[in-house]
Amino acid sequence: MGATGSRQSGKPVSSIDAIPVTAEVVTGNVAPLLHEVRHALKRLADGKDGTVIDLQCLPLAPGEEERIEEVLGQGEVRAEIDALGPTIIQETSYPGVWLVTHRNTEQAVVGRFIEVTHIPELLKSQQADIENGANRLENELKN
Amino acid sequence: MRNDQFLGEYLRMQGVSRRGFLKFCSATASLMALPPSAVGQVAEALATARRPSVIWLSFQECTGCTESLTRSHAPTVESLIFDAISLDYHHTLQAASGYGAEEARMAAMEENAGKYLLVVDGSIPLGNPGFSTIAGISNLDMLKETAENAFAIIAVGTCAAFGGLPRANPNPTGAVSVSDIITDKPIINVSGCPPIPVVITGVLAHFLTFGTIPELDALGRPAAFFGQNIHDRCYRRPFYERGQFAETFDDEGARKGWCLYKLGCKGPTTYNACATLKWNGGTSFPIQSGHGCLGCSEPNFWDKGGFYDPLSAGMWGSRDALLGAAAAGAALGVGSALAARSRKKKAQAAEEV
Numbered sequence: 437m438g439a440t441g442s443r444q445s446g447k448p449v450s451s452i453d454a455i456p457v458t459a460e461v462v463t464g465n466v467a468p469l470l471h472e473v474r475h476a477l478k479r480l481a482d483g484k485d486g487t488v489i490d491l492q493c494l495p496l497a498p499g500e501e502e503r504i505e506e507v508l509g510q511g512e513v514r515a516e517i518d519a520l521g522p523t524i525i526q527e528t529s530y531p532g533v534w535l536v537t538h539r540n541t542e543q544a545v546v547g548r549f550i551e552v553t554h555i556p557e558l559l560k561s562q563q564a565d566i567e568n569g570a571n572r573l574e575n576e577l578k579n
Numbered sequence: 580m581r582n583d584q585f586l587g588e589y590l591r592m593q594g595v596s597r598r599g600f601l602k603f604c605s606a607t608a609s610l611m612a613l614p615p616s617a618v619g620q621v622a623e624a625l626a627t628a629r630r631p632s633v634i635w636l637s638f639q640e641c642t643g644c645t646e647s648l649t650r651s652h653a654p655t656v657e658s659l660i661f662d663a664i665s666l667d668y669h670h671t672l673q674a675a676s677g678y679g680a681e682e683a684r685m686a687a688m689e690e691n692a693g694k695y696l697l698v699v700d701g702s703i704p705l706g707n708p709g710f711s712t713i714a715g716i717s718n719l720d721m722l723k724e725t726a727e728n729a730f731a732i733i734a735v736g737t738c739a740a741f742g743g744l745p746r747a748n749p750n751p752t753g754a755v756s757v758s759d760i761i762t763d764k765p766i767i768n769v770s771g772c773p774p775i776p777v778v779i780t781g782v783l784a785h786f787l788t789f790g791t792i793p794e795l796d797a798l799g800r801p802a803a804f805f806g807q808n809i810h811d812r813c814y815r816r817p818f819y820e821r822g823q824f825a826e827t828f829d830d831e832g833a834r835k836g837w838c839l840y841k842l843g844c845k846g847p848t849t850y851n852a853c854a855t856l857k858w859n860g861g862t863s864f865p866i867q868s869g870h871g872c873l874g875c876s877e878p879n880f881w882d883k884g885g886f887y888d889p890l891s892a893g894m895w896g897s898r899d900a901l902l903g904a905a906a907a908g909a910a911l912g913v914g915s916a917l918a919a920r921s922r923k924k925k926a927q928a929a930e931e932v
Binding site: 462463464488489490492493494495496497498500517519520523538540542544545546547549557558561562563564565 | 591595596597598599601602603605606609612614615616618812813814815816817836854855856860861862867
């Protein structure tokens with residue numbers, strides 16, 4: 437499994453990209469991680485609890501996260517949440533497997549997770565926000 | 580944020596939704612190296628956390644540790660956690676100076692006796708009290724006075740944790756670490772030159788969340804961040820296993836991203852979280868940028884031989900010792916060490932010519 441950095445994928449090159457470094461590193465962690473996802477999905481299919489995998493906990497070489505994304509593919513749902521910076525929630529081509537990427541307002545990644553669940557918790561409207569919204573709407577209609 | 584306010588209430592008043600708060604907790608749990616399943620507990624605890632008083636003392640230091648933390652772009656998780664503490668004294672950041680600043684420190688110590696966190700960056704000179712003073716008070720006296728009623732001490736940076744650069748041979752100021760002086764308080768060593776900002780805030784987040792100090796390793800460092808060495812978490816590790824090393828910084832091996840062991844990488848003996856948390860908002864870390872680890876989070880890293888000598892060359896003093904080690908089975912590393920010594924001799928010979 438050869439992993440090449442996305443910078444070699446034909447995007448416009450900057451001066452840094454012009455440095456002839458090839459990222460052909462393979463940590464060996466991609467396949468076990470995908471098997472972990474497979475096991476978690478089987479558990480979910482059997483009616484058991486969901487699983488969250490923190491991608492920052494594993495050493496991955498440049499290009500390996502992209503490799504994981506490639507294997508999982510893109511499914512039917514993609515949502516963007518605007519809270520303390522954007523969060524992208526992408527269902528993969530395997531229903532029940534979601535890729536969640538939290539960024540701050542500077543677009544830096546502050547957390548990256550694979551969630552194996554029916555629907556990621558963050559997509560649901562939260563009770564405190566619902567109560568707050570109900571009050572706001574009531575006040576809005578009074579005026 | 581008022582000192583009597585809960586963190587959850589403060590964030591709500593800042594316009595942060597519950598959804599945003601859960602995202603914040605998710606990133607916080609991740610940076611504390613807690614399992615994702617702990618996010619609910621973290622959210623519950625952080626929502627009702629109160630703002631702790633923090634006194635930050637800077638002694639023999641370069642301000643790199645403060646820079647590391649404050650250069651994080653806002654609003655990051657780091658900055659939100661930094662907002663969630665009451666930083667009552669930090670002579671680099673505070674507006675007050677002279678007597679006003681010292682009064683703020685004394686007031687914080689009195690009002691929060693037994694509850695405040697003391698953060699120290701920089702080593703303490705024992706050679707002569709005049710080597711480093713603040714408001715005419717020696718570093719030693721200020722440390723002892725401020726530590727007396729602290730809940731715990733966070734020694735930020737390798738200088739505060741182990742003496743660091745000021746302690747390097749010949750240690751002209753008689754520099755020592757916080758733990759060389761204070762022996763009756765919990766001390767959390769957050770080493771690194773500088774430490775990774777999210778490790779500093781990870782420790783603060785742990786205190787905010789649980790009200791306790793985290794589990795520590797044998798050198799007093801939080802095990803969640805210093806429990807594994809750089810080498811074991813390095814994405815270039817497979818090259819080491821296969822014996823594929825860069826021999827110089829511009830050879831084919833370097834261009835292919837091979838292991839930097841022969842170029843002096845100290846990853847195998849350095850415990851830190853650089854390989855997973857990374858730097859500059861998770862962009863990269865030294866090895867990913869093509870330079871070996873310097874081992875900056877370890878005691879006496881400055882005096883452990885050349886930065887560009889393989890570990891085995893620094894650990895073993897002579898060629899005989901190297902050959903002895905080779906006989907004991909350390910052939911791979913020793914071969915690298917001999918090659919490095921050979922390169923060094925050639926370079927010295929070239930200089931002499």
